Amino acid sequence: MPSPFTPLPLERAGARAAVLPYGAHVTAWSTADGEQLYLSPRTAYEEGSAIRGGVPVVFPQFSDRGPLPKHGFARTRAWDVLAHAADAVTLALRDDAATRALWPHPFRAELRVVLSDDTLAVTLAVENPGADAIAFTAALHTYLRVADVADVAVEGLRGVRYQDNTARGAERLDDADAVRFDGEVDRVYLDVPNEVTVREPGRARVVRAEGFRDVVVWNPGAERARGIADLEPDGWRRFVCVEAGAVVQPVTLDAGARWTGTQRIAVAPAR
Ligand SMILES: O=P(O)(O)OC[C@H]1O[C@@H](O)[C@H](O)[C@@H](O)[C@@H]1O
Numbered sequence: 001m002p003s004p005f006t007p008l009p010l011e012r013a014g015a016r017a018a019v020l021p022y023g024a025h026v027t028a029w030s031t032a033d034g035e036q037l038y039l040s041p042r043t044a045y046e047e048g049s050a051i052r053g054g055v056p057v058v059f060p061q062f063s064d065r066g067p068l069p070k071h072g073f074a075r076t077r078a079w080d081v082l083a084h085a086a087d088a089v090t091l092a093l094r095d096d097a098a099t100r101a102l103w104p105h106p107f108r109a110e111l112r113v114v115l116s117d118d119t120l121a122v123t124l125a126v127e128n129p130g131a132d133a134i135a136f137t138a139a140l141h142t143y144l145r146v147a148d149v150a151d152v153a154v155e156g157l158r159g160v161r162y163q164d165n166t167a168r169g170a171e172r173l174d175d176a177d178a179v180r181f182d183g184e185v186d187r188v189y190l191d192v193p194n195e196v197t198v199r200e201p202g203r204a205r206v207v208r209a210e211g212f213r214d215v216v217v218w219n220p221g222a223e224r225a226r227g228i229a230d231l232e233p234d235g236w237r238r239f240v241c242v243e244a245g246a247v248v249q250p251v252t253l254d255a256g257a258r259w260t261g262t263q264r265i266a267v268a269p270a271r
Pocket residue numbers: 050063070071141165186187216218243
């Protein structure tokens with residue numbers, strides 16, 4: 001059996017991406033503008049460890065908001081490859097003895113990644129094959145590469161409520177024109193109505209979500225980054241996480257039901 005750490009390449013009209021079966025993890029995505037994702041060179045690439053960067057799939061629990069390992073188990077499992085074309089790949093994960101020991105529910109998850117000229121579309125689908133309802137939280141924990149986080153503005157969140165994880169989840173209303181990064185930022189924006197734009201000098205990326213109601217914005221800042229062993233020194237300056245998520249309101253699936261959530265990241269002209 002091939003290693004789950006062997007990347008599956010995608011290519012379309014000059015755009016490229018790589019997806020690992022381990023975690024169904026998009027580890028790279030480049031367009032004519034260059035690499036769009038941050039991937040830590042200190043990533044361990046070993047069973048049981050999460051990959052630092054790219055697009056980790058968070059399922060069935062967001063962060064430490066429950067009894068499971070942080071961000072659930074999907075990011076540290078080898079997924080099956082269902083289909084691999086030049087510009088798209090579909091992977092699947094289903095319950096087994098190991099997942100049921102952590103989370104005693106049957107499920108079928110699928111992750112589909114589709115590459116087009118300037119857009120990366122990632123869809124997570126979850127189906128409940130069991131007889132009882134299941135509930136889960138999930139996110140696509142995208143690490144967008146930036147030149148320097150100090151120069152980044154995340155737009156589209158003005159007037160949206162958020163839970164501030166740096167203040168024990170205190171709920172606030174964002175009244176700033178953009179989110180800027182001067183120290184740790186760790187926020188879950190609720191019921192986000194708009195697309196979110198990550199703008200920096202010379203480049204912009206637009207993140208659109210369907211099915212996911214929330215958007216997480218995260219950067220650890222210098223101090224917290226010191227405690228993250230798989231980040232290189234100053235690695236925290238090179239990314240902003242913008243994560244489409246179903247975080248605050250869990251998704252509930254009745255017997256036989258299916259849910260899908262999509263995140264589309266498009267490279268947009270810089271202003
Ligand atoms: O280090 P991990 O487990 O990949 O988590 C990274 C971060 O993920 C974010 O989504 C959370 O909001 C943060 O609180 C968390 O620190």
